[in-house]
Amino acid sequence: MAALVTRAGGARGRSRQWTALAFLAPLVIYLLIFYAYPLYRNIDLSVHDYTPRAFVQGDPEFTGPANYLDIVSDDTFLRALRNTALFTLGSIAAQYALGLGLAVFFHRHFRLSVVLRALFLVPWLLPLIVSASTWSWMLNSENGIVNSVLQAFGIGQINWLTSPDTSLLSVTIANIWLGIPFNLVILYAGLQNIPDDLYEAAGLDGANAWQRFWRITFPLLRPVSAITLLLGLIYTLKVVDIIWIMTKGGPADASTTLATWSYREAFGTGQPDFSPAAAVGNLLILIAFAAGLVHVRLQRKEANA
């Protein structure tokens, strides 16, 4: 009798295990196909010399770290790294500040606040090709609306997209505009999770609006802020489309970031150079990964504290 029970229990345990595996399988297969394999392929591309010929014939020469060394010693590298840092940090800082300001503003629930908030989401809903083209028309040196307004105030023509001094700034501004809604939505949701009685209590203690923001809103938003900034960082690091449409990374690399450089090597010229492109791509993965680890570490510290 006892033996029978254990056997039945074992069978049930095993079938439970199978059920668990079956539930897990779709996710594991999905991760393998869409994450592990592309990542493996990217690394594979970057350690071989994939010329178009080798790509078709399937006999690339193994070059080890040669592509990475070439990339790092290329003149474009430092420039692209610097541009990536300026573009990414500039974008997320401004997006976050403006997004938070707007979120706090809309949190006050005044008339039309819902409509206005919806309007702020428009940049998010527009296809990127539309918004990027619109920005490049607005910033056109000769016929752009921005320059014609400036000229009305007596400021001379600024070559937003065609001068090496301003092209990076121009694409950053366009990207900030694109990123505000994302920050607004997430931070607004975070604000709604802050209990109202805290503000009420602070009000009774005589805290003014400024103090309430810095003492309650900002500290309590910290976890939401951290994830917003991290996601913003990753989204911004990989931006290709808006820069490509507006300046092609030009003039003369002035607005080339690591992501557009990688894209240009692979698809932007008449002859695809997949190997250096993949090497640059992998460097980007490392940067994003490092940022992610910092985030995890900070969170752990906070949880332990």
Place this chain on the structure above:
Amino acid sequence: MNRTSISARTAAVLALSALAAACSSAPQGGGGTATAEGGTTYTWWDPYPQHDASSAWAKRVDSCGKEAGVTIKRTAYDTTALTNQALLAGQEGNAPDVILLDNPAVSTLADAGMLTAMADFGLDTSRFDKNLIAAGELDGKTYGIPIGANTLALYYNKEILDDAGVDPDSIKDWASFGAALKKVKAAGKKPITFAGIGTEEGSFQFLPWFWGAGAQLTQLDSPQAVEALTLWTSWVKDGIAPNSVISNSQNTTWEEFLTGEFAFAENGTWQINSAAKAGFPTGIVQIPAKDGGTAPTPTGGEFITVPTQKDTKRYDVTKKILECMTTPEGLVETGTTFAYYIPSTAEGQEAILKKEPSLKPWVEAVRSAKGRTSDNLGTKYPKISEALWTGVQKALSGSASPADALKEAQTQAKQATGD
């Protein structure tokens, strides 16, 4: 926080970052080739997504299939996407029967070993113009035939030239052209616009001036090359050309010209119809060489290529399709369908001139044009071109002098081509 959630977070972060960068660099997957069924369906790729299934072009492709006794399944891609799709299909061994390729890509794919030489299935290539078919040649073999050719010239706005007192026929060399531009500027109009964008289009537009000065693509920093780039740079600096030329594509340039504010625009054969419909009378002059005469302009246009097939019996029908596409009548039809392609054979050119005598200057321009991959540059051309357009961008935007920009370009080209 417990361990599993930390590792889950790490995994999530890794996944996100992998996605972030993998998207930007991995080749786009899956070239959807429909493999032919039973040998009666032939696959055909071309870079003309603007011509859908009901277009005259699609019908022409169909009728050539019918004539050869098969059905053609046509798929259209964007020009750059087409090269990548072709490479992927070549890698997977399921390339289509026919690909229409932009001419600089022919030597790249031929070098990759995925194209069949025309001689290998007995197609006679001697009737095509030597200067045009040169772009399809690699190491003494011909890997493609041009279905037509286009090239560049200077469109002018006749009203502006008349007002400024400029006679287009007086433009013989750079000096007389410079004088004409100055007259236009003095009359208060914008003299010229062109496309100096940092892509192949930028090199394409610069080459007539580059070659017209006597420079060669093998030596980007020669004194002649510097003269050509100095000419362009001085136009931007002196307000002869707008600053937007640095980011102008050829289409944008054309839109600027159509506003009626510009006297000249450098543009191609494909704008003939649009020029005829412009709100002002237009004409064209050939791009002058520095010391007189017509500058060699680069040829544009697609080549019919035949990717290698495992089943070599398919080549017989493919040959029939190719011949149908390149009869004199066929070339004229293709030429007019595309508004405009100049036929690539002498017979075809005569036939189209009989039909439309006004195309004469364009036929002449095509005859004196030069392939970008010619001079045995082949697969080196795309790399040299990238260095060249980068140099042009540097000089035009003022971040380097023309001489310095070209010196850097030459170093970059040398490095990239491994010479």
